Amino acid sequence: MSLILDDAERRRANDLLARFLDGYERNLDDTPIVPEIDRDTLQELMHEGFPATGTGVEGFFRDLDERIVPNSTAVSHPRFLAYVLGPPTGIAAYAEAVAATLNQNCNFWQLSPAASVIERTVIGWLASRFGFDQERAGGILTGGGSIATLNALTVALHARRPDFRATGLQAGRAPLVLYTSAEAHRCVDKAAGILGIGLDHVRHIPTDDRLRMRVDLLAEAVRADRAAGLEPFCVVATAGTVTTGSVDPLGEIADLAEAEDLWLHVDGAYGALFVLAEPVAEMFREIRRADSVALDPHKLLFAPLEAGCLLVRDAATLRAAYAYSSSYLTVAQDPLMHDYMDHGPQLSRSFKALKIWAALRTFGTDAFGSALTGMLELAGHLGRRVTAEPGLELMAPVTLTAVCIRLPGLSGPEHTTLLARLAEEGTALLGPAVVGGAHGIRVCITNHRTTRADIDAIVDRLAELSRA
Ligand SMILES: Cc1ncc(COP(=O)(O)O)c(C=O)c1O
Numbered sequence: 313m314s315l316i317l318d319d320a321e322r323r324r325a326n327d328l329l330a331r332f333l334d335g336y337e338r339n340l341d342d343t344p345i346v347p348e349i350d351r352d353t354l355q356e357l358m359h360e361g362f363p364a365t366g367t368g369v370e371g372f373f374r375d376l377d378e379r380i381v382p383n384s385t386a387v388s389h390p391r392f393l394a395y396v397l398g399p400p401t402g403i404a405a406y407a408e409a410v411a412a413t414l415n416q417n418c419n420f421w422q423l424s425p426a427a428s429v430i431e432r433t434v435i436g437w438l439a440s441r442f443g444f445d446q447e448r449a450g451g452i453l454t455g456g457g458s459i460a461t462l463n464a465l466t467v468a469l470h471a472r473r474p475d476f477r478a479t480g481l482q483a484g485r486a487p488l489v490l491y492t493s494a495e496a497h498r499c500v501d502k503a504a505g506i507l508g509i510g511l512d513h514v515r516h517i518p519t520d521d522r523l524r525m526r527v528d529l530l531a532e533a534v535r536a537d538r539a540a541g542l543e544p545f546c547v548v549a550t551a552g553t554v555t556t557g558s559v560d561p562l563g564e565i566a567d568l569a570e571a572e573d574l575w576l577h578v579d580g581a582y583g584a585l586f587v588l589a590e591p592v593a594e595m596f597r598e599i600r601r602a603d604s605v606a607l608d609p610h611k612l613l614f615a616p617l618e619a620g621c622l623l624v625r626d627a628a629t630l631r632a633a634y635a636y637s638s639s640y641l642t643v644a645q646d647p648l649m650h651d652y653m654d655h656g657p658q659l660s661r662s663f664k665a666l667k668i669w670a671a672l673r674t675f676g677t678d679a680f681g682s683a684l685t686g687m688l689e690l691a692g693h694l695g696r697r698v699t700a701e702p703g704l705e706l707m708a709p710v711t712l713t714a715v716c717i718r719l720p721g722l723s724g725p726e727h728t729t730l731l732a733r734l735a736e737e738g739t740a741l742l743g744p745a746v747v748g749g750a751h752g753i754r755v756c757i758t759n760h761r762t763t764r765a766d767i768d769a770i771v772d773r774l775a776e777l778s779r780a
Pocket of ligand 1: 396455456457458459497499550552553554579580581582583608620
């Protein structure tokens, strides 16, 4: 069997794909959010292996219809509100198909000239949203926010210790210390663990009553570490914490970072792209003072997974960490295009920029601003409705679109049971929340398909269950 589809097979594949995409879109609202998992089918999938003679195009689409789609979570469903994950835009599937067809290797420009310029354009546009100087700023698309933060901390280590490439952390100098808040995402610890900074050298600074990093305690911790002979080198602020959406006081942290010569990284994986939403844009203004920022186009630009982004204020810092010369890859430099292998750890890289670029071109930037503003309004509405319901309690102020709610009197495990019940009956897939030690549930609206009616249905049901 050839590995190329002939004309008839291609026509059939086109028809079946079009039918799948169309059916998926039309039936989304009626699809169970969490599938009733068919274990026998999945067991069979796991064990049946691969035929020597293929099942052909029809066989692939049959598997898709009968076994894969019914056992997949409907993350685009309007009441899928459990995680920071949005439904892809309408152009996503088409852009992904084109990217797979072109199969550009976004490592050096000769293998991906248009892709290199498109990635640069996307990075430049994102950098300018935060007021970075486009000439000086740089960045790279990554597999997600966690990888963007891992890359950022790598860059910060190289910036602090110019001989880091040769000596790593083995040069016997004072241990480096990293600061972040108690509400920071686990990816910060994970990066510190991977990079050899060590969790013993990560300080989780307590937060205030709005769950924002306490800058006075940050300053104290830096002072205490210096006095103990350690070397503070980096602070990771969060613009949109994963649990409650709180935004650290970025300006004050930037002041301290400047005074103490700390690299300032902002984890904006959840929240920073709300800079596109006019009503809250100001909240993110001070990001322009950061050395680096992690964003997630696969969250708030609704790109299909995976699409994260690292921005750095000074592109030279990226290259200092990641550019190695390899004789067999060298092609002439071209000022128009970047060799992205010099901006990150990967050599072979997919054309991630296309799905972001395609969506911004197809729908226009205003569409994203309004989608994000709409989600913020829904979160505000949800917060107000919860406050007005006697049986429900808000666990934290609503800053962005993460809304944490508890039913007073219910224990942690009882909230877990409640979540399972809501999912099972099809009301919504929501997530758990722990705020200041209290257990509850979390509604995270990063879904541009969610409507006010969806939110009302969730609150009505919660109120009913709380009365019961
Ligand atoms: C604040 C924050 N940082 C980092 C991440 C991790 O991002 P990713 O899943 O893209 O690696 C998340 C994910 O929700 C997040 O909310």
